[in-house]
Amino acid sequence: MLQLHLVVLAWGFTAILGKLITLPAIDVTIWRTAMAAAGLAVIALVARIRIRLAASTAGAFLGTGLLIGWHWMLFFLSARLGSASVTLAAMPTVMIWCSLIEPLFDGTRRWSRTELLVGLVMGGAVWMIYRFEFAQWLGFTVGLVSAFLAALFAVINKSFAGKHPPVVICGFQMVGACLSCVALLPFTSTSLTIPAGPDLLWLLVLSQVCTVGAYIGYLDVLQRMSVFTINVVYNLEPVYGIVLAALILGDTERMSGGFYLGAGIIIAVVMGLPWARRKLNDATALTALGE
Secondary structure, rough: HHHHHHHHHHHHHHHHHHOOOOOOOHHHHHHHHHHHHHHHHHHHHHHOOOOOOOOOOOOEEEEEHHHHHHHHHHHHHHHHHOHHHHHHHHHHHHHOOOHHHHHHOOOOOOOHHHHHHHHHHHHHHHHHHHHOOHHHHHEEEEEEEEHHHHHHHHHHHHHOOOOHHHHHHHHHHHHHHHHHHHHHHHHOOOOOOOOOOOHHHHHHHHHHHHHHHHHHHHHHHHHHHHHHHHHHHHOOOHHHHHHHHHHHHHHOOOOOOOHHHHHHHHHHHHHHHHHHHHHHHHHHHHHHHHO
């Protein structure tokens, strides 16, 4: 359990690293994904995992990498436009986005009343954050778009599960994420900057600890713990991140009471949804037995 909490803590630290690194958001994403891809390649070579794939399969993995790359780029941009806390408050909406998107890809699943009700409650909480932190509306909006891309990636990535080694899938996706962000450089006003000093150090932490290390740790606990328990603990990510942001970044992360109320509602709803789903599944199973 401690290992899982450390993994979630590492993920919650990424928004803070996005504030500490002085490079543009697109540069941060390019270097993060390039370094992560290199780290995953080393792991695959050491573990003697075959990394050659059919062209169509490799193309699919590279394509989904575009989604995660743009998600991270917008994630870091959100933290620059607003604050790390505002960015982290937007991330729990990934679960609701997934609930809305998944039925469009999976014809066997429909929107449930519980998920739609949760979506309405979360919508009210999002409005509350806009209401009390309007000065950071742009950062929060970019964070919501970033969360949508993360949900789209998660839904599509679900179809790849179990078909290839996770290290291979993630490695190709990191390459796709890196290339997709490099392709955007000509349309920006910046050129790729070579990191040095503290930026290089924080990028190494971001890519190897918060990406590769956390990913491997997540795969390890996934083999030993239930998905339900993992999802409940995973939802603590914004809590850890907001607390760390206040401790590390200081007064710039002090938000209004309305923000914390709205963020608290979002986090509580997201944490409560797995419990609600489990209760509904148990009730359905009991009903089926009774019939």
